[in-house]
Amino acid sequence: MADARETDNQDAGDSLYAVRQKVYPRAVTGAFATARWAMVWITQLVFYGLCWLPWNDRQAVLFHLGERKFYIFGWVFWPQDVFYLSILLIISAYSLFLFTAVAGRLWCGFACPQTVYTEIFLWIEKFFEGDRAKRMKLDAQEASVGKLWRKSAKYVAWIALSLWTGITFVGYFTPIREILHGLSSLTLGGWEWFWIFFYGGFTYLMAGVMREQVCKFMCPYARFQGVMFDPDTLVITYDEERGEPRGSRRKGSDPRSQGLGDCVDCGICVQVCPTGIDIRKGLQYECIGCAACIDACDQVMDKVGSPRGLIRYSTENAIKQHWGGRDILRHVLRPRILIYSVVLCIICVTFVWALATRTPLRLDVIKDRSIISREAEGGMIENVYVLNLMNMAESDRSVQLAVSGLPGVSLDGVDAAIVMPPARNQSLPVRVRVPMDELEKGSHRIWFELRAVDDPSLLIREKAVFIVR
Amino acid sequence: MSEWMKSRLIVILWPSFLMAGMAEVVFFTFIDPQQLYLLGRPVHFSQTATYSIGFIAFWLLCAASSAATLFFMRSSAEINPQPD
Numbered sequence: 101m102a103d104a105r106e107t108d109n110q111d112a113g114d115s116l117y118a119v120r121q122k123v124y125p126r127a128v129t130g131a132f133a134t135a136r137w138a139m140v141w142i143t144q145l146v147f148y149g150l151c152w153l154p155w156n157d158r159q160a161v162l163f164h165l166g167e168r169k170f171y172i173f174g175w176v177f178w179p180q181d182v183f184y185l186s187i188l189l190i191i192s193a194y195s196l197f198l199f200t201a202v203a204g205r206l207w208c209g210f211a212c213p214q215t216v217y218t219e220i221f222l223w224i225e226k227f228f229e230g231d232r233a234k235r236m237k238l239d240a241q242e243a244s245v246g247k248l249w250r251k252s253a254k255y256v257a258w259i260a261l262s263l264w265t266g267i268t269f270v271g272y273f274t275p276i277r278e279i280l281h282g283l284s285s286l287t288l289g290g291w292e293w294f295w296i297f298f299y300g301g302f303t304y305l306m307a308g309v310m311r312e313q314v315c316k317f318m319c320p321y322a323r324f325q326g327v328m329f330d331p332d333t334l335v336i337t338y339d340e341e342r343g344e345p346r347g348s349r350r351k352g353s354d355p356r357s358q359g360l361g362d363c364v365d366c367g368i369c370v371q372v373c374p375t376g377i378d379i380r381k382g383l384q385y386e387c388i389g390c391a392a393c394i395d396a397c398d399q400v401m402d403k404v405g406s407p408r409g410l411i412r413y414s415t416e417n418a419i420k421q422h423w424g425g426r427d428i429l430r431h432v433l434r435p436r437i438l439i440y441s442v443v444l445c446i447i448c449v450t451f452v453w454a455l456a457t458r459t460p461l462r463l464d465v466i467k468d469r470s471i472i473s474r475e476a477e478g479g480m481i482e483n484v485y486v487l488n489l490m491n492m493a494e495s496d497r498s499v500q501l502a503v504s505g506l507p508g509v510s511l512d513g514v515d516a517a518i519v520m521p522p523a524r525n526q527s528l529p530v531r532v533r534v535p536m537d538e539l540e541k542g543s544h545r546i547w548f549e550l551r552a553v554d555d556p557s558l559l560i561r562e563k564a565v566f567i568v569r
Numbered sequence: 570m571s572e573w574m575k576s577r578l579i580v581i582l583w584p585s586f587l588m589a590g591m592a593e594v595v596f597f598t599f600i601d602p603q604q605l606y607l608l609g610r611p612v613h614f615s616q617t618a619t620y621s622i623g624f625i626a627f628w629l630l631c632a633a634s635s636a637a638t639l640f641f642m643r644s645s646a647e648i649n650p651q652p653d
Contacts, residue, residue: 166616168601182598274617291621318583 122239123312123376125222126232126368130395132209139210140219148264151271156494158275165273169523175455176492176523180462187451194447198440200325202432203334203413205389208322214314215390217265217307218374221258228254232371258308266300312375315388326385331416332431336391338369338380338411339419346380351404362406369393369411379411461499461520462490463550465564468529473569480533482512483566487528487548491520498553501530505546506566508535517553532566539568577639585631592627593620 153160155173162171170177177184199206208215228250229235241247270292271279279296282288306314315322329335346363349355355362363380370378372392377384379393397411418428468484476482491497497520503511512531520526532546544566552558570578602619605612612619 165620168616179598179601185598289615289617291615291617294621317579320587 121376123374124232124235124371125374125376125392126371126396127222127226128372128392128395130398132391132395136210136215136219136390140216143211143213143216144220148268151268151276159277161272162275163273164275174494176494178490178492180490181458184451184455187447187454191444191447191451194440194444196321197328198437198444200328201330201333201436201440203389204329204336205322205325205387208315208319208325208388209390212388214306214319215374215388217303218311220261221307224257224261225254228257258304262300262304262308263296264300265303266296266298269299270295312386312388315375316386322385322388330434330436332428332434334413334415334428335383336379336387336389336394336411337383337414337416337419338363339409339414340380341419343380343410355406362401362410364400364404366400368396368400372396458492459558459560460491460493461497461550461552461558461560462488462492462525463548463560463562464488464490465548465562467565473567475536476531476533479536481536481539481568482531482533485530485532485548485564487530488525489518489520489528489550490525491522494522496520496522500551500553501528502549502551503532503546504549506534506544507538509533509546509566534566534568541568543567581632581635581639585628585635588631589624589627592631593624596627597623 150161151159155171158171160171160173164171168179170181196207225235229238238247238250267279267283268276270276273295274292279288279292282292310318342361343363344361345359346365347358347360348364348366349358349360369380370376370393372395373379374390374392375386375388377386379387391413394411394413398408401408401410415423415428415431417423417431421427423431464487466486466488468486471482471484474482487501489499499518499520500516501511501514501518503509510533512533514528514530518528546564546566548562548564550560550562597620602612602614602616602623605619614622
């Protein structure tokens with residue numbers, strides 16, 4: 101890592117980032133490329149598809165900014181539920197730590213939107229312009245009708261995909277059917293337009309133009325992921341001992357007799373690299389762990405008749421001490437990993453437990469400040485409150501409101517049973533009365549109780565202050 | 570635009586974008602835009618507009634901070650007039 105930082109600093113010089121040399125990644129096939137494409141399909145089917153899924157007569161997953169409510173399948177989350185969001189963020193962070201400590205930048209290589217969209221954009225580019233060599237030739241060519249056609253077709257496809265991505269993204273915050281209706285009838289709000297172009301524009305810019313520069317210069321995770329690595333972390337490694345000295349050789353000849361290692365120096369590992377690095381120089385912070393070089397090198401090794409795995413997933417310790425797969429696996433269970441796993445398990449269990457026992461009712465009591473305490477007919481003292489009743493579930497619920505905590509305390513101006521509309525909050529002014537002779541002057545504690553009619557075990561108590569003057 | 574300008578712009582705009590995103594989430598989680606007052610009057614924009622304006626305002630503020638950092642990081646060689 102230290103070496104990588106030095107070279108980066110030298111490259112960057114004063115300008116904070118190097119003058120870019122365009123990277124033309126060569127398409128690659130193999131087990132890891134297949135895994136990455138599987139992740140592209142899974143993540144994008146979820147992303148483009150989930151916003152169309154209906155649930156309870158609404159969008160299944162909708163972070164409705166207009167209503168300040170998050171709908172996630174059967175759940176409705178309110179701003180009061182920020183607790184769940186923060187636990188979810190902690191879970192994501194810890195999972196990232198755990199995966200990184202075990203197998204390096206799995207997230208970057210297979211699941212990060214930057215990788216996924218770059219992969220899709222590269223596929224489109226390859227479809228119109230051909231693979232690496234053809235693209236380089238095309239870029240070097242003088243302007244022609246063929247070049248114009250290929251380039252514009254690619255740009256049109258990129259723009260269309262970016263716009264659809266923008267629409268889909270905004271569709272998670274405003275119902276997507278409303279957006280499409282707004283688009284077709286030209287009644288879409290200005291801010292929705294703005295965010296569609298903003299997100300679509302950034303998709304285009306990052307996946308079509310900037311690509312590996314995002315990982316190298318913009319990603320915060322790329323900068324600190326190194327601290328989660330240790331000598332037992334699986335990383336993409338070039339087996340220097342086996343490969344060197346590298347050099348070309350005649351097919352079928354014995355490299356050892358020529359004093360050569362297994363590396364034929366074909367350079368394909370560099371050509372397939374999306375960040376344009378040479379993995380044979382060792383682990384570098386630019387490496388996003390996509391394993392394209394493993395797939396590429398394995399194919400070359402098959403062709404020249406050497407065993408696969410000259411570039412492979414391995415650990416620093418394993419390379420040094422010539423461990424096999426079983427030794428590497430045994431070192432996965434080290435204290436760091438165990439601690440991460442235990443903490444992650446505890447947080448996940450807490451999250452599920454909190455979600456399962458979440459009460460679907462909420463009650464907030466606000467004391468009316470203009471009327472602190474007053475006398476009512478029949479020798480009663482009266483205090484006024486505004487109750488904020490919240491039904492978090494998506495069905496009507498009948499509740500009973502009661503008050504307790506003082507002798508003779510009663511509610512006035514409220515029906516015994518209240519029907520709460522689904523996923524709404526309502527304000528309810530109530531008067532609480534206590535017989536005057538029962539009380540001394542000062543403040544007294546009372547309790548409001550909200551009990552669900554259909555489920556008497558569902559009871560919420562909220563304390564309040566009753567003042568006598 | 571020169572490479573120098575481009576790299577400065579990215580260094581100003583990108584970290585402030587990340588921070589503005591975080592500020593936006595934290596701020597509007599705790600504060601309902603319908604409860605905000607603008608120059609003594611209740612805000613009557615749509616929720617989407619309030620969120621969007623809020624984000625852009627956060628972004629500008631954070632960008633100003635990044636720009637100030639860069640401005641103060643100039644070395645004396647950059648500030649003193651260069652003899653030709």
